[in-house]
Amino acid sequence: MVIPLRKIAEAVDGTLDGDGTTLITGAGALDGAKEGDIAYVDTLELLAEGERTAAAALIVPSEAPACSKPVIRTPQPRLAFAKLLALFAPEPRTSPGTHPSAVVGDALQMGDGASVGALAYLGNNVSLGDGVIVGPQACIGDDVCIGARTVVNARAVVHERTVIGEDCIIHSGAVLGADGFGFVPTEDGLHKVPQIGRVVVGNDVEIGANTTIDRGTVGETRIEDGAKIDNLVHIAHNCIIGRHVVICGQTGLSGSVRIEDGAVLGGQVGIRDNTVIGARARIGAQGGVISDVPAGAVYSGYPARPHNQQMRAYAALQRLPELVKRVRQLEKELERREGIENT
Amino acid sequence: MVIPLRKIAEAVDGTLDGDGTTLITGAGALDGAKEGDIAYVDTLELLAEGERTAAAALIVPSEAPACSKPVIRTPQPRLAFAKLLALFAPEPRTSPGTHPSAVVGDALQMGDGASVGALAYLGNNVSLGDGVIVGPQACIGDDVCIGARTVVNARAVVHERTVIGEDCIIHSGAVLGADGFGFVPTEDGLHKVPQIGRVVVGNDVEIGANTTIDRGTVGETRIEDGAKIDNLVHIAHNCIIGRHVVICGQTGLSGSVRIEDGAVLGGQVGIRDNTVIGARARIGAQGGVISDVPAGAVYSGYPARPHNQQMRAYAALQRLPELVKRVRQLEKELERREGIENT
């Protein structure tokens, strides 16, 4: 694909500064840009590095000084870069309709332009909105409803009665709607609590590869609009994930956890059941949360506490062996003086 | 589904107190019960909250006082609730026999009422007991034997020579019997140790979505009767998981770990290879176990130690920066006095 720089400037709503006929053949990271690429520079400090790359052009902050390469000026270079990547993204090669090798149950409702890939399985009473893409080998259970333009990638599983909104991406291997993990101890062992609820996903949600989201025991496990969930995340029964929440890879939520709007969970975080993470709170990677976190707070560590406090504690911990020696020294010194006074 | 309260009381072996003709249309959690629902109250403290819900009836502890709603009394309300959920669980819509789109190898033995779903793959010499359900797109390797009434959900993989007992549930995306992770370092890199053992699963075992259980290097990886394993758990080669063990989400066991009967591992726990967790021991979430844990003990943290001791240490850690100051203060004070004495 070859795109003149002027077209890119228009597509990203930026201001062209330099030769708009420059031909751009790809997009590159700052440390790997090749000839013909366009790269972006997020801060003025990186500008010199950007100029040294082989890139044909740069996206730079609006206030950047004059540059040796043609540039596009914009207040948010990274956002502009995200927009231009869409220009270079390979077209998905799906064609509308149901692949003949797919197995489809009764009463399928299929919107305009929707497609069902090879060897996919759809149960009964499935509803797919306009432009939905069900990838090859994906599995959609009975009574599932999927909103317009959502993509369910290869080999994802969406269990019965799940509802997914519009413009979502469900990545390969994700499992939505498996049983929650609930048992009642009895004298004969663990009695299973049947899981009869469902999973409800809002609009514009992304769910990562091999992530699992269990159905509600009763009621719903709910992922609200704009939430983004990375790979290998575990979300247990009856959790509620608020709007625009970000959950990084391998994080795990126990049952009935509530993550309020705009919160961010780092990777490998664990959250105890029935805990609430307040709006816009941030939990550092590997944090273990065992009680509610206030809105806007930044917590980390195990058990999770305010991040600054935790970092001071961990730093002090490294000096602890030496502190032990100092206390021993003090004790000896006092003993010695006691001895002197007693002589 | 509509069930008179009297029928539910019978099904859960409880004592009806109130109008047995009350029609129940669903089951609800205490914080989400709707009109027509039945909910449960596990302790007397929650009784008032239960009465305030819209629920049509409640399951309450035997000794609960009179209530404004019809109730079912029982010594174990949560167990009774688990039993009644089974009444409201949607019937699985499988029909006996092999779906025509499934691919089945030679010499399949299929018990009465067993079913193989759409696009499933079965290797040669597979044996399925009475009432076994193999979900759509599941993969069952050569020489696998699955006991009566076990369910292998959509897209699970059961590799060759695995043995699964009766009444188990293998959730979507689980992989049983992939190679263990073993290599011998050599001058030319890492030489693979071929993994020629198998996985053996007992009766009444549940294995979560996208969980992986590796085969033995030689011999077996064994999951014994009644063990319950959550999603995204990793169980390495030659582990032995005892009877009624509970393993929560994202926990990982290295090679040849033994978990004895009735132990409980919280979420995201990690266990070093060749370690033994004693019977009925409990490991707190995110615990990192690097040496044997005695039967009945409660351990947490990294490296895992007795939980009470660990919690005291973590609490003291938060006061450590202040302690450092206090020790500095003591040192200064002693220096000052030394100075006074020397004047």
Added chain:
Amino acid sequence: MVIPLRKIAEAVDGTLDGDGTTLITGAGALDGAKEGDIAYVDTLELLAEGERTAAAALIVPSEAPACSKPVIRTPQPRLAFAKLLALFAPEPRTSPGTHPSAVVGDALQMGDGASVGALAYLGNNVSLGDGVIVGPQACIGDDVCIGARTVVNARAVVHERTVIGEDCIIHSGAVLGADGFGFVPTEDGLHKVPQIGRVVVGNDVEIGANTTIDRGTVGETRIEDGAKIDNLVHIAHNCIIGRHVVICGQTGLSGSVRIEDGAVLGGQVGIRDNTVIGARARIGAQGGVISDVPAGAVYSGYPARPHNQQMRAYAALQRLPELVKRVRQLEKELERREGIENT
């Protein structure tokens, strides 16, 4: 399978000491060897234990004394054992060619002896080298290139444009080439950064069950020759995994992490984005790395630091509650003396 001991000695390049006609019927671990098995003893300390087993023969270190069983002497018993396991490994039952139930796109190039399993899906322009095995229900996207003798197991997903070298094993449920996790915050929520790069895997690489390796945002996520990756590992966009690196189960790498040659990451390790782990460094299980680790270093804990230092700190932490008491005691003692001096 029955193999005379002499043949095994030849296969593993060892020195036979004892009756070479002894018939070996299997291979066993030291603690589970059965009659007819051959087992191995890695150190002289374990020799007596090896002699007590039911094994018919042992593999022992070259310098081992005379033994009551026939033995094979070798400088590296575990390596010899790995080699002989290959003799007892069941033959895979694949046959060359494409199973009629597989769905294959246009312009497939298939090497000699390559096989595509039942219900597998291959996109357009796929190239499979000689002897490649694509397992049942595996999913290979458009423009994927797979080198000779590589095995893609049942139900693995290899997304479009991925390149895999020779002699690799991709285990069941692994997902190569899903989107990286990148978003730009805006006033309207999180704007997706399109992920247009790819995954490139070298030769002799093993990738575990349900592991996910995301494609580069731009450019590549790269796994170099001889790297071994366990189950449920998460490797984010643009990571570079060096030659002969070992990554144990459930470890997670954020974006653009670089692991240099020969490094070893324990299980459940987490690594911050843009971090470099130096060549041959080792990170202990559950370690949380937030800054670069030098070549050859051994780090552990969170935040990860040199392992010895960390272990001393953790040990001291257990004595911290007592240290707090000792400091309180010192303070009291000084106050008491102050009182005495002031009287």
